[in-house]
Amino acid sequence: MTKKPIIWTISGSDCSGGAGIAADIKTGHGLGVEVCQLISANTVQNSQQLLSVNSVSIDILQQQAALLMTDKPPSVIKIGLVANVAQVKWLVQLLEQLKQKMPTLISVYDPVGQATVGGSFNSLTLAQLRPLLQDVDVITPNLLEAQSLAQLAEISDAERLAKKIYDDFAIHSIIVKGGHSEIALDSSDYCYHQLNQLPGKQDNQDKTQAAISYQLTSKRIASHYSHGGGCSFATALSAFLAHGYLVRDAFTLAKAFINQGFNASEPVSKLYGHQYYGAFEQQGWPYQAAFFPQAVDEVSKKYQTLPAFNSLNLAGKKLGLYPVIDSLYWLKRLLPLGLEIIQLRIKNLALADVEQVIIEAVFLAKSYDTRLFINDYWQLAIKHGAYGVHIGQEDLQAADLFKIQQAGLRLGISTHGCYEFLLAQQLQPSYLAIGAVFPTTTKDMTGQIQGLNNLTQVLALRPNNNITQIPVVAIGGINLVRAAQVVATGVESIAVVTAITEAKSSYNISPEQVVEKLQKIIG
Numbered sequence: 001m002t003k004k005p006i007i008w009t010i011s012g013s014d015c016s017g018g019a020g021i022a023a024d025i026k027t028g029h030g031l032g033v034e035v036c037q038l039i040s041a042n043t044v045q046n047s048q049q050l051l052s053v054n055s056v057s058i059d060i061l062q063q064q065a066a067l068l069m070t071d072k073p074p075s076v077i078k079i080g081l082v083a084n085v086a087q088v089k090w091l092v093q094l095l096e097q098l099k100q101k102m103p104t105l106i107s108v109y110d111p112v113g114q115a116t117v118g119g120s121f122n123s124l125t126l127a128q129l130r131p132l133l134q135d136v137d138v139i140t141p142n143l144l145e146a147q148s149l150a151q152l153a154e155i156s157d158a159e160r161l162a163k164k165i166y167d168d169f170a171i172h173s174i175i176v177k178g179g180h181s182e183i184a185l186d187s188s189d190y191c192y193h194q195l196n197q198l199p200g201k202q203d204n205q206d207k208t209q210a211a212i213s214y215q216l217t218s219k220r221i222a223s224h225y226s227h228g229g230g231c232s233f234a235t236a237l238s239a240f241l242a243h244g245y246l247v248r249d250a251f252t253l254a255k256a257f258i259n260q261g262f263n264a265s266e267p268v269s270k271l272y273g274h275q276y277y278g279a280f281e282q283q284g285w286p287y288q289a290a291f292f293p294q295a296v297d298e299v300s301k302k303y304q305t306l307p308a309f310n311s312l313n314l315a316g317k318k319l320g321l322y323p324v325i326d327s328l329y330w331l332k333r334l335l336p337l338g339l340e341i342i343q344l345r346i347k348n349l350a351l352a353d354v355e356q357v358i359i360e361a362v363f364l365a366k367s368y369d370t371r372l373f374i375n376d377y378w379q380l381a382i383k384h385g386a387y388g389v390h391i392g393q394e395d396l397q398a399a400d401l402f403k404i405q406q407a408g409l410r411l412g413i414s415t416h417g418c419y420e421f422l423l424a425q426q427l428q429p430s431y432l433a434i435g436a437v438f439p440t441t442t443k444d445m446t447g448q449i450q451g452l453n454n455l456t457q458v459l460a461l462r463p464n465n466n467i468t469q470i471p472v473v474a475i476g477g478i479n480l481v482r483a484a485q486v487v488a489t490g491v492e493s494i495a496v497v498t499a500i501t502e503a504k505s506s507y508n509i510s511p512e513q514v515v516e517k518l519q520k521i522i523g
């Protein structure tokens with residue numbers, strides 16, 4: 001066991017045990033965070049009705065916050081039921097004070113207003129809530145709540161509502177939950193997210209982009225064990241953020257957590273004719289691919305009709321060691337070592353010079369029967385008949401994948417977490433890369449270090465079917481010391497730069513010797 005991140009939940013107690021604090025504790029417990037609870041109100045409810053909401057005094061809440069700050073400061077605060085105007089004012093002050101002390105603190109607000117069983121948790125107007133809305137970082141309304149926050153006269157879709165809420169309150173991430181309506185076949189949640197604006201999160205490698213928006217969709221699971229599902233979603237999101245995930249990955253994991261819970265309770269819900277309103281079933285960390293949603297963004301919409309890319313034709317062999325080099329010098333030195341794959345990654349060379357290098361590299365790699373991937377320069381790769389192209393997330397917007405596919409080139413795509421992995425997997429490339437597994441000096445990967453756990457998690461996201469399984473390459477900070485741990489995850493290939501190019505200074509052996517040792521480790 002390692003020390004767990006701490007989240008605070010400031011929410012109501014539901015005496016029937018389904019929603020509020022009870023849901024938050026059960027969720028946090030299963031997701032490896034400590035949950036401190038500040039109860040905003042003691043409610044009287046069961047699965048049929050809400051009888052009363054009995055607010056807790058500001059004095060008690062303030063004493064709890066002050067005492068907890070001395071030994072359990074939070075990395076994320078989740079806010080649920082807010083009972084009255086005094087609590088709004090107290091929360092605004094609290095968040096401002098805590099953010100001054102802890103600039104990386106993230107606040108998540110789940111704006112519970114109406115009880116599913118009927119009745120209101122508070123009578124706050126939008127004007128009264130405004131100061132709190134302007135202070136929180138992430139908000140998770142359902143469609144009805146979003147409609148009331150956005151104050152649009154006509155019924156609008158999630159995208160329009162989220163943008164209006166952003167315009168009005170400048171909340172960095174707005175997740176509008178599509179919910180589990182009885183008629184819809186799918187459950188779609190939508191996120192509008194301003195990049196690089198969450199405290200402590202650098203999630204924008206593509207500096208030209210200010211915001212991203214995307215949708216996570218899953219098949220609706222018929223379970224009436226949904227009491228506390230909304231609270232559990234917001235707390236799961238908070239827990240994943242507290243573990244350091246970016247919003248898109250935390251959102252994806254939280255959605256998988258909800259699907260997993262509904263899936264577990266579906267049989268018992270059916271047994272009771274989907275009539276009994278049961279407590280949402282928290283099941284712990286989600287691993288199974290089946291629970292993960294489909295991600296939809298502009299790129300995935302554009303490439304809906306794109307055929308699969310040619311495979312690497314490995315004929316049962318392992319992809320193995322994947323050196324990433326920047327010159328013909330290294331290519332000539334490494335090609336004789338019996339590699340299945342190699343990448344030319346040229347940075348800082350004039351375009352005219354790059355073309356000449358690519359022409360020569362393609363010729364050399366063909367003579368050794370080694371799969372040569374060209375990084376970034378996809379047009380030149382097509383023009384000169386390279387084996388494949390490797391493109392990053394930023395290039396996905398600009399590159400023409402139809403042209404690469406039609407030219408018969410193989411495609412490798414960089415990903416940095418489960419959200420991008422799911423999106424890239426839908427494009428059916430020849431391989432998927434995931435990184436940086438460890439910190440690296442070769443490239444600025446701030447906020448995108450995956451670790452071995454995330455690597456293991458994304459490997460499990462491939463369909464459990466050998467015919468369609470796309471090989472995965474791990475990259476970033478992998479060296480002679482770390483290679484064995486990476487290989488143990490089951491990844492098909494490891495890509496390295498400095499482990500080879502800086503062999504002499506790191507290990508006092510030649511690059512050729514490092515290649516041999518790494519090949520042995522990979523097996």
Ligand SMILES: Cc1ncc(COP(=O)(O)OP(=O)(O)O)c(N)n1
Nearest residue numbers: 345375391392393414433473475495
């Ligand atoms: C095998 C492999 N994986 C990831 C990368 C990174 O590619 P990209 O995201 O295009 O970033 P740059 O390499 O262009 O900095 C890679 N090159 N190879």
Ligand SMILES: Cc1ncsc1CCOP(=O)(O)O
Nearest residue numbers: 436440442476477496497498
């Ligand atoms: C290009 C790239 N993309 C993700 S990490 C990385 C650098 C890998 O270099 P090294 O093997 O020296 O850590």
Ligand SMILES: [Mg+2]
Nearest residue numbers: 375376391392
């Ligand atoms: Mg690139």
